[in-house]
Amino acid sequence: MTTTRTEPRPPRKAARRERHRPSRPASRRRNWAGGLAGWLWLLVVAVPLYWSLITSFKAQNRYYASNPLVPSGDPTLENYRLVVESDFLRYFVNSVVVTAGAVIPAVAFSFMAAYAIVRGRHMRVLRAMNGLFLMGLAIPLQATVIPVYLIIIKLRLYDSLLALILPSIAFAVPLSVLVLTNFIRDVPKELFDSMRIDGATEWTTLWRLAAPLTRPAVLTVTIFNALTIWNGFLLPLILTQSPDRRTLPLALWTFQGQYGVNVPAVLAAVVLTTLPLLVLYAFGRRQLLSGLTAGFSR
Amino acid sequence: MRSPAGRPPRRAPRSILPWLAVPALVVFVGFAVIPLVGVFALSFTTWDGIGAIHLSGTASWRAVLTDPGLPHALRVTFLVMAVSWAVQTPLSILLGTFMAGRQRYRAVLGVVYFIPLMLSSAAIALAYKALLDPNFGLGAGLRIEVLSQDWLGRPGLAFGLVVFVVSWQFIPFHSLIYQGGVQQIPKSLYEAAQLDGAGRIRQFFGITLPQLKYTVITSSTLMVVGSLTFFDLIFILTEGGPGDATRVLALDMYKRGFRASLMGPASAIAVILVLVGLALALLLRRLGGRDAGASQLEGA
Numbered sequence: 001m002t003t004t005r006t007e008p009r010p011p012r013k014a015a016r017r018e019r020h021r022p023s024r025p026a027s028r029r030r031n032w033a034g035g036l037a038g039w040l041w042l043l044v045v046a047v048p049l050y051w052s053l054i055t056s057f058k059a060q061n062r063y064y065a066s067n068p069l070v071p072s073g074d075p076t077l078e079n080y081r082l083v084v085e086s087d088f089l090r091y092f093v094n095s096v097v098v099t100a101g102a103v104i105p106a107v108a109f110s111f112m113a114a115y116a117i118v119r120g121r122h123m124r125v126l127r128a129m130n131g132l133f134l135m136g137l138a139i140p141l142q143a144t145v146i147p148v149y150l151i152i153i154k155l156r157l158y159d160s161l162l163a164l165i166l167p168s169i170a171f172a173v174p175l176s177v178l179v180l181t182n183f184i185r186d187v188p189k190e191l192f193d194s195m196r197i198d199g200a201t202e203w204t205t206l207w208r209l210a211a212p213l214t215r216p217a218v219l220t221v222t223i224f225n226a227l228t229i230w231n232g233f234l235l236p237l238i239l240t241q242s243p244d245r246r247t248l249p250l251a252l253w254t255f256q257g258q259y260g261v262n263v264p265a266v267l268a269a270v271v272l273t274t275l276p277l278l279v280l281y282a283f284g285r286r287q288l289l290s291g292l293t294a295g296f297s298r
Numbered sequence: 299m300r301s302p303a304g305r306p307p308r309r310a311p312r313s314i315l316p317w318l319a320v321p322a323l324v325v326f327v328g329f330a331v332i333p334l335v336g337v338f339a340l341s342f343t344t345w346d347g348i349g350a351i352h353l354s355g356t357a358s359w360r361a362v363l364t365d366p367g368l369p370h371a372l373r374v375t376f377l378v379m380a381v382s383w384a385v386q387t388p389l390s391i392l393l394g395t396f397m398a399g400r401q402r403y404r405a406v407l408g409v410v411y412f413i414p415l416m417l418s419s420a421a422i423a424l425a426y427k428a429l430l431d432p433n434f435g436l437g438a439g440l441r442i443e444v445l446s447q448d449w450l451g452r453p454g455l456a457f458g459l460v461v462f463v464v465s466w467q468f469i470p471f472h473s474l475i476y477q478g479g480v481q482q483i484p485k486s487l488y489e490a491a492q493l494d495g496a497g498r499i500r501q502f503f504g505i506t507l508p509q510l511k512y513t514v515i516t517s518s519t520l521m522v523v524g525s526l527t528f529f530d531l532i533f534i535l536t537e538g539g540p541g542d543a544t545r546v547l548a549l550d551m552y553k554r555g556f557r558a559s560l561m562g563p564a565s566a567i568a569v570i571l572v573l574v575g576l577a578l579a580l581l582l583r584r585l586g587g588r589d590a591g592a593s594q595l596e597g598a
Contacts, residue, residue: 031396031399031498034392034395034396034399035403037392037393037396038393038396038404038407039407041389041393041407041411042407042410042411044466045410045411045413045414045466045470046410047436048425048426048429048466049410049413051429051436052425052428052429055428063434064434066439067439067440068435068436068439068440069436069439069440105321105325108321109321109322109325110322112318112319112321112322113318113319113321113322113323115318116315116316116317116318116319117319119315120313120315120316123313123315123316125316126315126316126319129316129319129323132323132326132331133322133326136326136330136331137523137579138519138523138575138576138578138579138580139330139334139572139575139576140523140526140527140548140571140572140575141330141527142526142527142529142548142571143334143337143526143548143551143568143569143571143572143575144329144330144333144334144336144337144568144572145333145568146333146336146337146340146551146555146561146564146565146568147332147333147334147336147337147340147565148329148333149347150336150340151328151329151332151333151336166325166328166329167329167330169325169329170325170326170328170329170330171329171330173322173325173326173330174326174330177322201314202313202314202315202318203314203318206318227415227416230418231417231418231419231420233418233419233420233529233530233533233534234529234530234552238552238556248418249418249419249420249421249530250420252418252420252421252424253420253424253534256424256534263428263431263434266424266428267424267425267428269424270421270424270425273418273420273421274416274417274418274421277416277417278413278416280416281412281413281416285409285412288415289408289412289474292471292474292475292478293474293475293477293478293481294478
């Protein structure tokens with residue numbers, strides 16, 4: 001995304017002969033339609049977020065009376081106190097444990113598999129495995145939750161955090177392998193060859209060469225899986241039962257059941273569960289967005 | 299495997315490569331492939347979710363296939379899929395193309411655009427439920443008639459609401475994919491078009507759109523297969539209601555299985571979900587005419 005042009009400009013004379021305008025590239029001209037649509041979309045995205053945020057600071061009696069788009073004159077933290085006191089911290093810790101516990105193995109396993117698939121292209125076993133993972137992309141994995149529920153019960157893991165971690169890893173594998181193979185494939189073959197001539201094992205090559213060279217892809221896959229698992233709702237809903245095993249999205253839903261009439265409190269809970277991700281977003285935005293564009297558009 | 303230069307070729311060189319794929323394979327098989335086979339097997343049983351599992355032949359299938367609820371759920375599922383695809387695709391392409399430009403204010407807009415990517419469906423559904431409350435929501439507060447309708451109480455409105463919220467949540471993601479796609483289009487194409495005097499609109503339809511063909515396939519596959527799994531959003535937003543107006547297949551499966559304790563019929567629904575997903579993915583891949591695993595960099 002640089003603005004320097006590497007190719008020579010079109011000869012000006014020729015361009016002018018064809019049209020009467022000076023030949024400015026279209027991308028330098030103002031794009032009014034695009035700009036307008038862009039700002040409109042900003043409103044569509046921002047208004048619900050803004051409304052949720054300011055409402056979460058309103059006292060319940062004020063909420064009914066005040067203009068919904070004007071922040072409260074005397075903001076209150078009462079809603080947030082109510083949420084934090086209903087065991088928010090425990091749900092937060094549960095979410096962290098499940099997310100970290102699933103993402104780290106998911107990415108490590110997927111990376112090893114992707115490396116094997118790229119390096120062992122000629123092996124029938126690995127081609128079959130790749131086919132299996134690719135097929136996983138097309139299967140709505142939610143359709144498998146009933147047997148997953150049965151397996152978790154049989155493993156005596158029902159209502160534990162491990163019950164959430166294991167299927168989460170499996171659900172993360174197909175897309176992670178796909179994105180990572182795409183990137184490992186771009187590592188020049190000569191580098192692998194010279195590592196091998198130096199006597200490095202596949203294991204060393206994997207961690208010393210392939211992993212550092214594809215770090216942006218690894219980071220992207222990590223963030224993407226973390227988001228998906230952090231926000232997961234169905235698995236906690238069917239695989240846990242006790243209140244102290246709840247993760248944040250599930251806690252949010254049950255909280256709404258209890259405090260449904262207290263809308264500002266529900267919105268405070270929404271804001272609180274969202275906050276950790278927004279903080280991460282503020283720091284990792286560039287990496288996340290560029291990684292996702294590169295990862296999915298090829 | 300080719301042997302390193304200089305050494306005599308061995309017939310079966312030992313390689314640890316397949317072993318590297320084993321951990322991913324084990325978890326994937328254990329919690330995705332076996333369940334996939336298992337759901338098929340369970341659709342021929344009777345199980346209440348707690349007690350013993352009994353073989354019951356085709357009873358579950360007969361129950362599901364003769365239930366008028368199934369065609370309805372299928373219709374709602376396809377309708378949500380089609381309408382949300384038709385809403386999201388053009389908007390995502392336009393936004394993605396717009397974001398691929400380089401004015402500075404786009405970077406500012408971009409900070410906000412992609413916030414929905416971070417939010418859980420649960421948070422989004424709860425916020426919208428409150429926002430569109432006919433009595434106390436945004437529309438009522440601002441006295442805007444259009445907004446203060448009973449969104450969750452009327453079938454058509456509830457359906458529209460689901461499509462809107464789905465689009466709100468996923469357009470950012472898909473516009474990001476299109477943004478990446480647009481950025482990979484060789485600049486020389488645009489320069490050639492400018493030489494020929496093509497304006498912005500001609501360039502969009504003549505270059506950008508055709509060049510995005512594979513991106514459209516990728517994005518549509520994710521959208522279409524993904525829409526089969528809209529569960530949490532609809533579950534929290536409408537619970538499938540009012541009546542059964544937004545009861546999609548995934549929700550139907552959950553309700554039969556985990557609410558009504560009919561795991562057999564619920565498994566049959568899940569099998570249908572898998573078949574629909576596979577059929578759609580194959581169809582889209584056929585349309586794309588390209589191996590999903592192949593690198594798109596080839597030939598670029």
